[in-house]
Amino acid sequence: MAMVKKSITVTDQQEQWMQAQLATGNYASDSELLRDLIRKEQTRAAEIEAIRIKLIEAEQSGFVEKSPSEMLASFREEARNNGKL
Template identity: 40%
Template sequence: MSMHRKTITLTEQQDDWVKGQIESGHFGNDSEYIRGLIRRDQQAKERLAMLRQALTEGESSGTPKPLDISAVKAAARKRMKANN
């Protein structure tokens, strides 16, 4: 994977935060920290896209049926007994 050099500008507070993260051992240097932030942002966007897709699928899956909470509880109790 090729690397590209970027120049960013941080406030003093932001720079102190990044330095603190490095000093605490969470990251080796500024670049690792920034790449970590980008990865987390990408993962969050992917999770959001998956959630939206699931909502869309749920909305288009047909007419909703009433929830029988007693049946849900009974099924949960049955699973708990089976696992014990």
């Protein structure tokens, strides 16, 4: 995988938060932390899109007997099975 070098500017508060994350030992560098945050956001965005599509489908299909939490669990499971998460 090719890497592209970026230069970013963060606020003092964001820098303090990043340094606190690095201090936990979970990340070796700022770059590793930011890549992890991007991956998590990509996953979250994919999950939201899958849920949005399912909600549209549900609205178009009429009433269901499942509770909202059961529907959400079902949507997430289907998205994982389809490789969208």
